[in-house]
Amino acid sequence: xxxxxxxxxxxxxxxxxxxxxxxxxxxxxxxxxxxxxxxxxxxxxxxxxxxxxxxxxxxxxxxxxxxxxxxxxxxxxxxxxxxxxxxxxxxxxxxxxxxxxxxxxxxxxxxxxxxxxxxxxxxxxxxxxxxxxxxxxxx
Numbered sequence: 812x813x814x815x816x817x818x819x820x821x822x823x824x825x826x827x828x829x830x831x832x833x834x835x836x837x838x839x840x841x842x843x844x845x846x847x848x849x850x851x852x853x854x855x856x857x858x859x860x861x862x863x864x865x866x867x868x869x870x871x872x873x874x875x876x877x878x879x880x881x882x883x884x885x886x887x888x889x890x891x892x893x894x895x896x897x898x899x900x901x902x903x904x905x906x907x908x909x910x911x912x913x914x915x916x917x918x919x920x921x922x923x924x925x926x927x928x929x930x931x932x933x934x935x936x937x938x939x940x941x942x943x944x945x946x947x948x949x950x
Contacts, residue, residue, distance in 0.1 A: 818874035821867045822846040825922075830871045836938035838875045842888065843867040844925035852923050857894055861901040864929050869905075877933045879905050884932040885913040891926060892917050898927060 816831035816838065824830060824841065831840040845853040845860030846867065853863045872878055887898060895915065903910075911931070921928050 816871065816875045818867075818870040820848065820870040820873075822848055822850050825850065831875055833875060833935065836935050838872070838877055838881075838931075838933040838935060840868060840871050840931045840933075842886075842928040842930040843871070844922060844928045846923075852925060857897050857926060858901050860925070861898060861927055861929075864927060865901065865905050868929060868931055872931070872933060875933070875935070876937070877935055880907070881933040881936060882906070882911045882931045883934050885911050886930045887913065887915045888918050888921060888928040889915060889926060890918060890921060894926065902929070 813832050813834040815829045816833055818830045821830055821843070828841050831838050833839075843864045845863040847853055847863065853860050869879065872881070885902075887902070889895070889898065892915075898915070
């Protein structure tokens with residue numbers, strides 16, 4: 812079973828996708844770029860934009876009743892690998908050891924001219940279901 816997660820404090824989805832989807836004890840966020848709540852790409856430095864991305868993701872995680880501490884996997888898309896150090900600096904300030912697994916993928920372009928997009932996968936610690944055939948919830 813999957814359920815939609817909508818965050819009131821994040822930019823509205825601009826297409827046929829959800830802020831996040833909860834399924835089998837996991838929360839999968841859609842990729843976030845540096846949009847303000849009004850849906851405009853944040854003007855400012857790259858670091859400012861990455862902070863905005865992380866704030867948007869934090870709002871989505873909060874709507875799913877989880878935090879950055881519950882994140883197990885991240886995917887980061889960039890249009891220029893020379894910003895890798897800046898990404899690590901800002902991104903790393905939102906996580907503690909053990910850090911999520913992660914990949915950084917360089918792409919030709921991102922929506923609305925963004926230079927960074929980040930998505931997350933989190934585990935819902937309150938979901939104790941194993942996903943097997945052991946109980947009515949799992950079947």
